[in-house]
Amino acid sequence: MDIHESTSGVPAPPVSAVGYAGVLSELLPIALWRADAEGRIVEWSLAAQDLLGYLPEQVVGRCATPLLVPEANWELADDLERRVHAGEAVMGTLPARHRDGHLVPMEMWICPTADPHGETGILVIAVETSAVLRMRDSLAALEGLFRQSPIGLAILGRDLRYARVNDALARMNGVSAAEHLGKRPTELVPGVNAVALERVMQAVLDNGRAVVDVRGTGRTPADPDRDRIWSCSYAPLLDGGGGSLGLIASLIDITDGQQAQLQAERARQRFALLAEAGTRIGTTLDLRQTAAEVVEVLVPRLADMADVLMLEEVLGPDGAGVSAHGVVRRMAARFPDPSAPTAKLAVGMTAQIPIGSVYEHVVVEGRPMNLTLADIPVLIPAPGAEQLRTYLSTEVGSARLVPLVARGRALGAVVVSRIRGREPFDEQDCVLIDELVGRAALNIDNARMYTSQREAALALQRSLTLKPLPDVAGLELMGRYLPASAHEVGGDWFDVIPLPGGRTGLVIGDVMGHGIRAAATMGQLRTAVRTLAGQDLPPDRMLSALDAAVADLGENEMATCVYAVHDPAAGRCLIARAGHPPPAVVCADGTVTFVDGPAGTPLGAGGRHFRVAQVPLPPESLLVLYTDGLIETRERDIDQGMGLLAQALRHPCRSLEEVCDRVIGRLLPSSAQDDVAVLIARALPRRRPAGRGSGRRPPHSPARNARPL
Structure with a gap:
């Protein structure tokens, strides 16, 4: 086992590695660390570095409990430490905090050991729980294969x-x-x-x-x-x-002769097909693609025709309400015979399950069944399909109907069949078909759940980001949202909220992470902003309230945000930030500055102390809010991105549509690597009452509370 070791409080890295346990490293990497009597780490193995992300110099000499143990387990850690110092060795499953913050469930053996000063310290030997489970499953599969x-x-x-x-x-x-x-x-x-x-x-x-x-x-x-x-x-x-x-x-x-030899070859092919199915089915989380992979494995090596049908109820947004008397939708089908009248078997077509039919029994009872020739036409109840029903009755020699069951629920069924002239399905064929479909059901259910969640997240995001911006006093507005992927949603959003007194609230934010959770959190934040805006909170108090709201969503939730309040009568904006990139201010002459002042902590980090910047916004000037996906990429850092943004904004006379096009074209010449949201507001000339003068110059220069680039 490779370790860093020291006889003092803060050891130096070793000159060379102790050794390499190849088998353990490949199958079950074992992490080791040792703490002295005061709880400070004095040894840190390379496996611990790989599993928890900390380099030895980042942990050696530091107290193990606050560094590695979740705060909720500190009391348990203290109790275990007392027991070990008393000479007891303990074992259990405990989470350890990774350097990036996520928790790693680990199987641990904690035992007493002498520390560098001769006192009783602690030795921890740990393996990642998922690695243990994978090894257990692999051994169980091998054991089952050998025994059965x-x-x-x-x-x-x-x-x-x-x-x-x-x-x-x-x-x-x-x-x-x-x-x-x-x-x-x-x-x-x-x-x-x-x-x-x-x-x-x-x-x-x-x-x-x-x-x-x-x-x-x-x-x-x-x-x-x-x-x-x-x-x-x-x-x-x-x-x-x-x-x-x-x-x-x-x-x-x-x-026993040629028949036995034939059986051997067929058995070999079955095992090969079963192994191949494991690599060919479930290559993506696309539901239709997964269903198509099932029929591609089955046809032509095991069957001549295959048909994947799913209950319409499980394809809905929430997958609820499965009924045996429902409707099935064809997700994939393969009928190689070019003469077959398969127009009524097109992918995407639906059919009502015939009440009392063999199909209903298979789905309800969850048991596969061989079909008789009389059963087959019943599965094609569509009107006008007489020619197809006749074809199946005359051409099919054997067929089997296998339910798709995953996680205890019925998803539909798979129909496989062989034409006349080919040997009917025997017992081993049926076992293999059932095994293939059983394995495929889990892949199909994974794809179904992913597709459902992704569509729900996309619908939520579209509902929150594609609404038209309202008409507000004193501002011309333009917003853009560019998703990084058509298949995964993020948490970027912007909003415009009319406020009392002709003022306007402008908000842009970025929830960390992707997927339906990020989209849902974004929706909750957007709702919270609109609710709090009704209380007419100043920007700093708005962000403090949002920080508390994010904290209530869970300890792993975090977001950045900018909230600005534009007052057309005063010709200015009050702006507060929560860990978000600074907005840009573009004067009518093309001068570009960025709002100065501390960025604040992200929402959910518990800062709750945010500063307000007062930024003049004279007529024809622009306020540009954006998320970090616009300026930061793998090829450039934030400062370089802000420089490019400033160059793109030095032509404010264009329409806001043109300004957006120019900014996105200059900063994102290819597809975005992260979600991007942009909100641009142009201050309109103020309307003055008759008999008043032309007005005064704003008391604050555009450079106050702004940083030139």
């Missing part, structure tokens, strides 16, 4: 000695599984052509290429009086880095 497979399976090391065999192979050889371990095939079954088989296995180890269907022949203790034949396949067993660990052997007894 009717095929003889074995794992052999690089020395071609058995490391593990299943019961099927032990029965074939007539030797117990325990007696296989540590022996070579030539030692275990000398009555078989084991020498030739070992040469094949050695070639697999040497060149790294699998070999399929090598014939093993001879007699074993299981049947010493009869020659038998096996189909043997060998594949290299590689570690995570591509290094050879040995090989996997699978053996099928094909003694």
Whole structure:
């Protein structure tokens, strides 16, 4: 295990690594850190650095509890520390705080150890919980394969000695599984052509290429009086880095002639198809694409026709109200026969589930079923589909209806069929079809939920960002919103709110994160701003109230915001910021400045103390509010972006539409890397009562509370 170690309070990094545990590093990285009697970290392993993000120099010498333990668990941490100092070792699942703030669930062993000063310190050995679960699932899958497979399976090391065999192979050889371990095939079954088989296995180890269907022949203790034949396949067993660990052997007894040989080939193909399905189904979170991948796996290798139907109720925005007597929508279908009248089977078409039909029983009971020829036309109830029903009745030789069930709920069903002349589905075919559809159901449900959430988020965002801006006193307005992706929504927004006395509230904000949660938080903030604006709060108190509102949404919620109040009578704006980039002010002569003063803390950070900048806004000048996606990209920093923005704004005489086009064209010549919102307000000339003078020059120059670029 690689660690940084020191005998003093703040150790220096080691000259060289202690070593590298390759297997543990690949399968289950183990983090280690040690604290002295005062709770200060004195050792920090490389695995801890990888899992929690802290470099050794960032943690060594610091107290472990406030750095790594969530505040809610400090009391528990103190209790565990007292128990360990008393000599007790404890184990459990506890979260640790990553350097970026998120929590990492970890399986921990905490035990006493001597610190550099000879006092009792603490040693923590931890692994990420998800890594443990992945290892558990992988081992469970391997265990299930070895125990349940009717095929003889074995794992052999690089020395071609058995490391593990299943019961099927032990029965074939007539030797117990325990007696296989540590022996070579030539030692275990000398009555078989084991020498030739070992040469094949050695070639697999040497060149790294699998070999399929090598014939093993001879007699074993299981049947010493009869020659038998096996189909043997060998594949290299590689570690995570591509290094050879040995090989996997699978053996099928094909003694009973051509039929057995055919069965072996079919079994191999089924296993290959099952493995292939795991990589071909669910490559995206697009629902139609996932459904299409299901039929592409099934046809033509396993069936001649396939049809994915989903209950219309689960495709709604909330996926609620599943009913067995509902409507199904065809999400994907494949019918390779060009002569088939498949117009009534087009993707996207809907049909009512016939009451009392086999389809209803399959969906309600969640059990797959083979279909009779009389069942098939019933699944096509559409009027005018007589030709199709006749075709299916005459051309289909066998069919199976498998329910799509995921997370305990029915989503629909998959129909697979073979034409006459092809061998009907046998028992093994049905098992494979059911397994494929069962696995695909989870991928389809994931895509369904993602699609539903994304559409809901997009609808919410469109409703909040695409509304027309109101007509307000003293200002001409223009706003733009550019999403970074058509598939994922963000939390950028802007709004304009008429206030008493002819004033106007201008707000722009950016909720951190993406997806429906960010869009929902954005909607809540927008509503909060409008509600608080009704109380006519000044900008600093508005942001303080919003900070409290964001804090109530959850400790991980955070947003930046600018709130400005324009007073056309005074010819000025009062502006407060919460961690947001400074607005730009453009005078009529093209001078560009940025609002000066502290940016404030983001909403949700608990600052709640915000300063107000007073910014003159004479007629024909512009106030430009924007989110950081406009000025900051992977290729440039914020200062460079603000410089480009200033250059783009030095022509304020254009229409606001042209100003927006120029800004976006100069700063975002290609697609945006992050969501972008822009709100531009132009001050209009003030209307004066008859008999009054032409007015005074504003008492404050445009440079007050503004920073020139």
